[in-house]
Amino acid sequence: MLRIKKVLNSSVVLVTDEHDQEFILLGKGIGYGKKPGAVIMDGDFNQVFVASPDPNVEQLLATIASSSPQLIEITQTIVSEATEQLQSKLSDTLYVALLDHLKFTLERAAKGIVITNRVYWEIKTYYSHEFEIGQLAVRLVNRAFKTDFSEQEAANIAAHIINAENGTDERKDALKAG
Structure with missing residues (x-):
């Protein structure tokens, strides 16, 4: 119980x-x-x-507690979709990393800060399945929060999914920006 x-x-x-x-x-x-x-x-x-x-548990609790229920549900949808479409075990850290990323992305957007993804083309080209999940995520966030995130953000989200497929927080070689 x-x-x-x-x-x-x-x-x-x-x-x-x-x-x-x-x-x-x-x-x-x-x-x-x-x-x-x-x-x-x-x-x-x-x-x-x-x-x-682990001291990261406090960070996890703080991230979840300070996130909107709507953002939590979107994150759950993205992780479920990634697990189903990729048919692979994804790292347990994906949920928290993605929630934290989306929360920060929304905060940046509210401040008018735009960040360019220097490996956008590589992610879109070499990790097309993960990129499609990133596009779904962008559509969900744009609809729910009235934002206008682009495919650049889809690539950022895809990078988190790629890391989760690796079972590590290190990026695959194609994602390393120099």
Whole structure:
């Protein structure tokens, strides 16, 4: 049985099990109107992150807690689509890296900061499947947040997916910008 320890936002909760192990659960509306101590049923969530004594867990909690439920849902959709289309095991870090990237991209856009992707052509050409997922991500974000991100941003998102396929945070050789 899982009990809520802390509601991070309407789509994310920190829970504990009967052994006091902590988990982060994601699910549409999972935290809405809930209080610490409430029981979470198995069908109420669609992703689970196991908390660890790693200092990055605090960063993960902060990133999720400060992200909109809409952005969390878009990130979940992108990761699910990437897993399904690529039919491969993707690194567990993809979700957090992508959420953090999208959040930062929206913040940059609000400030009018544009960053050019110097390996756009290489990603589009050599990693076409990942690039298509990046294009889907751009469409979802543009629609949800009324932005106008281009294929340059699709390539940035694709780079995160490529890294997740590697199971590492290092970029493949074609992605290394000199």
